[in-house]
Every structure is written in C-alpha cells, then in structure tokens.
Amino acid sequence: MTAAARLPLDRSSSLDEVRAVVADWVEATVPQAWRAAAPRGRAAIRAVRSRADYEAWYPAFADSGLVVATWPVAYGGLDLSAEQARAAEAVLAPYNLGRLNPLGLNSAAPALFAHGTEEQRLRFLPPLVRNEERWCQLLSEPGAGSDLASLATRAVRDGDEWVLTGQKVWTTWAHVSEFAICLVRTDPTAPKRKGLSYLIVDLHAPGVEVRALRHIGGEVDFNEVFLDEVRVPDAWRIGAVGDGWRVAGSTLAGERQMVSGSGSGGVDRIGGAGVDRLLERAAELGRTGDPALRQRLMRVYSEERIRRWTNDRVRATIRAGGTAGAASSIGKVHQGQLNQAIQLLAADLLGPGATGWEAEQ
Template sequence: MADKLRIPTTAPQHGGGTAEYPDPLPIETDASAEAAVGVVREWIEQAIPAEWRIAAEKGVEQLREVRPREAYEQWYPAFASTGLAIPQWPRAYGGLGVSSTTARAIEAELAPHRLGRLNILGINLAGSALLHWGTEEQKRRYLIPIVRNEEQWCQLFSEPNAGSDLPSLAAWATRTETGWQITGQKVWNTWAEKADFGILLARTSPDLPKREGLTCVILPMHQPGVEVRPLRQLTGDSEFNEVILDEAQAGDEHLLGSVDNGWAVARTVLSGERQNVSGPGSGGGLDNLGGRSVHRLLQRAAEANPAGRPADDAIWRQRLMKLWSEHQVMLWTNLRVRGARKSGREPGANSSIGKLFSTEHNKRLQEAWFDMTAMVADAGATEEGRRVRYGFLRSRANTIEGGTSQVQRNVLGEAILGLPREPDQYHGASWRDVPR
C-alpha cells in the first residue's frame, strides 16, 4: 500500500501547477467508510509530519508554533492532491468521489490533525458554481487548482448602486471580435487583491428585464483593465476592496453558463456564500464572523473579580445562558445545512436560516462581551478592552454583509414559506426603463 501512495518526501514547490503531486488516494468511489478510513490512517502516518501531529493534539496555539501559516500553505497542495481536502467532490476535479457518509468518516478521521481548508471562497463560491454550471473543460481547468489552493478567487457581484437589489447591476459586457469587454465598478470584493479569477456578473442585454439580461463571467484578474482598491471599514481594517473595470477582457471560454443566464448562476454562488457563515471561535476556516466566542465569555464571567462575578449575578446568568443556548442552536442548524450540502444537494434558500440566526446571534454575543468588560475591566485601557471593542464594531457588519438580514427574510418568506412576492411596479420592465 505504502509505495502506491507515492508520498513525496519533500514538500513540492507551491504554485505554478507544474510541481509533481501525489495521485488521489486509492479509495474507490464506492468505498465503505471503514475501508476509506483505513487508507486515510495510513496516509496520516506517512504524510503529516510527526511534529505537527503531536502539536495538533495539544491545541491550536501549540500547532501554530511548529506549523506556521507559510509552512502549511506550502505543504497544502500535496495534501489536497490526495483528494482528502474535499473527498465528496468527483475524482476528476480534485476529490475522491465518495459518498457523503464516507466523506464524513474521512473528515472525522482527519479532524484531530486540524487540516483546515484553504481557499474557502474558491471552494464555496467558485467551486459550487463551477460544479453546477461549468463546462467539462472549465471544471478540468479550474477546480483542481482551487482544491490545491493554487489559484485564488473572488466574487465580483455587488456595485455601489446595486446592493440588496443585486440584479439591477450595471457593469456592462459587450461583444468584441475576440470575446467580451467589460466596464463598470464592483464593490465588497473580499480577497480581490490576491485573486487570480473573479466570478463576475455583468449586463449583456439591457433591453431585457433585469434578471434576464445578466451573464456570469470568469474574469482573469491580472490584466490592465482591472484595478483593485482597498476599502476602509468602520473598524479601521480593510477586509474588502472595490474593483474598477475599464475595458477588461474575457474570452468566450470564460462564460460560466450561457449568455443572459447569469442570474441562475448567481443564485448558486449566493447560496454558497450564505453557507460560508459559521460562528466566532469555531475554527476550521469558518471563523469569519469576527469577535469573541461564547465559551470565553462564560470563562470570563466565572473569573474572580473585585466588582463581583457576573457568574453569580442573577440577570447576567440568564443572559449568558440564553447566549449559550443560541450557540447550540447555531451549531446544530449549521450541521443540518452542511449535511444537506454534503449529500450533494444545493443548500439553496435554507442557508438563509443559518445566516440569519448566526449573524443576529453574534451581534448579541459581542454586545454582551462589551457590556461585561465594562463591568469587569477598564474597558478603554486594556488589551482585552480593545479586542472586545473591535469584536463589537466588527459584528455590526454581520447582518449586512453577504446579504442583509432583511434580504434573508425575503428569501425565506418567498422561497421556503412560499409567500407571494412583494408587488413590484417594474416587474417585467426592461432594465433600461427602471430608475437607478
């Protein structure tokens, strides 16, 4: 078995796509969970450096010391090329093609080693859209570099004048002799500064109603017509960008889905985005809500304090336990959505449930942190106070980014509960005729 695995003894050079990587592990697509786990165990022994395995058992901090981010990123493509990073994806596209049950068993076996997925946007946004809408050629071209974290992706959807009303967007793609030329302005583009490709939504038929004249384009980011500028948020950080497109070029082979079918593609991408959200302190690459965890809040409440422990205060106890209960809700709701996703179904509108609940919860959680540190610490002057203030401020964006809570409620009302759409006086009108 061992010689079949062909584990390289030295880490391959990152990037470029020319390095030699091991083949996917010899796990058949119809392998039982038990059989797959056996192969995975053997791989773990051989491929994960012993030092990493020992440190991972001790905790995240200890692991970070022996496995700095750069070392992990350099090692990652070899790991991903075994198919273990996303086992349920088809074998030809970087996975192992196994059933969701087997995939779960593989993930459980790997979990203690903390091999967090890299390229979350590539996987969740581009990956789900490519799997669903890509041509065979596109899948073969793009999916494996996504899995191996060799090519980064960003989303180019929102515009300054098209936020919640996304399908009203105005960036315009016109035909050229060789393909397409795109001009417009995009905003809220996470990781655009390092992206190799963007999933772009552009208007191709302005005379059609707004949803019917959009086309989805895989936009190569490294070209003269694409300018990426950082955006500063109220926290002072710059997590997002704006992207100016000035006659940016794309070929016919870069269209994802057919011309004027972009809205359907966008919906696949958007449900992948909502699914992206998890909780603070939950780790595993899903740590993107910002702020401090409920577990640390409980610890903090139980620490000795001159002003009295919140853990002994009747009102605080109720507030803390409501937050803790909400955290349980979030974990189990996320698990159910993830279960649906892993079984191959699109998360669809159900992902709005997790997005809505976890973001509103995180705001309440960070508010509690803020209030509690006002009670237990000199909130302005300490490092703790600074971090809590940051968590509070950052979490204000949670119910806006990735679709506002109000939009999520519209999605739930219409797509899940089947409530009638809100009357739209411009329904069916040509995009040109709608005021913007």
C-alpha cells in the same frame, strides 16, 4: 493530482478502511511537529506552523483528495459519500487542516458544478483545490449592494469576447486572487434580473485595477476593483447569456453555507469544537445524569445532525446541476440559531470555566 498521491479510497471503502487509510496518511504526510502539537490544541499548532509553512505543504493535502473528498476524482476529490467524508474529517480534525481558497471552494465551485461546462470544470477546479489559483467574487457595486440586481457593470459582446467596464466594491481578497466570478449586465434593455450574465475574470488581465480598502490597523481584506474595457473570452461565461441571476444563486447559496457558522469561534469557541465535544465534557464533569441538561444536549445534537444532512442535500443538489433554492437561506438561519444554542449550553455546562483559556493563547 497524481494517481500515486491520491488516497486508495472509493465508495466501496468501509468507514473503518477510510479511518485507517487517513490515519496512515496523517502519520506519513503531516509534519511531526504539527502532529506533536495537536493534543495541546489549535494554539499549540499555530505556534509551530506558520502560514507560509502551511501554504507550502498544502499541495500534499490537496493531492490526497481529502480537501474535497466528495468531489469527483477528475476535479481533485475522491468521490466519497458524505458519510465517508465525515469519517475522514473526524481523523483530520485534531490537526486543524483548514481549507485554503474558501471563496473558490464555496462560491466559484458551486456555480461551475451547477452551470459550468465540463471544459470549464476541468480547467479551473483542480488548480483551485490546490490553491494554485485563488478566487474572489465581483458582485457588489457602489450602487448595488443589497439590491444586487441593479448593478451597472456592463459587458458588450465583441466577437468571441466580452468587453467589461464598471466598478465592484467590498471584494474580499481580490488583492491576493488570480480569478473572480463576475456578475455583469449584458442587456440593459431587459428587466434588471433578466439582463445579467456570469463571467470568469482574470484579475491580471489588462484593464483590471485592484485598490485596497485598508482597515484602521492597516490590514486589507476588502478591495475596490475597476474594470476598464477588460476582455473576457466567451468560453469563460458560466451559464447562458442573460441567465446570470440564476447562476449567481449557486454562488450565493454556497456563500450562505460558508458564513452560517461564522462568529462562533470555530474550534476556539466555548466548549471546544462543537456538539460532540460538549457531550464528552458533560461526561467528564459527571453531568450526564441531569435530566434537564440531557434534554438540552440531545436537542442540540439532533439539530446539528439535521443541519449536517441538509448541507449534504444542498451540496448534492448543486453538484447534480440543480439549485439550492430556499434551503440555503433556511440553513443559514438554522445554523446561526444552533451556534447560539451550543454556546449558551457550553457556558451553562462549564460555569466559570467558560471564561478561561489556555495560558499559551
């Protein structure tokens, strides 16, 4: 990220300044056709913006610092507070500027922040943010799914390198990734959770074979990954030897946060983009005088704020080198229940209109 491309914001910027600077950036940087389509919704944006178009434009988004606004500047962010980042995100929201490389941002990055070295963070985080190097996670194995600690993929030390042999499965997006975070067994004599280590694997290295697992329609999301004496430098080990289970906790905490809202349809779900949109719709429909409805609206509003603050706390803890602990698991359950409450409330609020959609969709 160049200093010229990075937005002139820092923690001293007021929320109004953040909104104004981001709005100016949108006007100057987001293509006019995308901006013109935004008032008509996500489907209209998709009609004028291909995946290839978005990927080609994405480095401009990353270079602004807005992709990871709360991250330190050295790693591709703006070092903004959570409140400032939310103000920026509110300006960006209508344009559906999704983050690419989600497993990198939500699985690899937390482990690097909490347990990686400064050299590792400077090497891997900036290109991750720019989507120049995509990431996946090599965790599950044919004999180690829910009981992940029983994994059999082994790594043997050879000087300044590790030699990896084994098989991983159900690896999302391995076929389009450059790097993976990989949990391996480095001490077969230790208790199963004590003999694990965490490595960064170059998926284009000799000995790596990725085999696609195709859906019935031919699409590919999952893969098998075979490791045949793959060499990994010890400098790419995250955390101490034998401490891989604890390091993996940072990845799994990030993954729980990432998937906690899945299945709710995002901005295409009933009622729009969430609680704030439900409040607007209730006012538009003249329903704010209904005491029972108001109580339900305020309940989901409060729960949504609690979830947001919990997420902020978990992210701050991980960036400071700590672990999320039970907060990530509790948060995943809480978010799932909140999503259900929002959807039920939206259906009750909109009535028969909840089953409709725009013709262009």
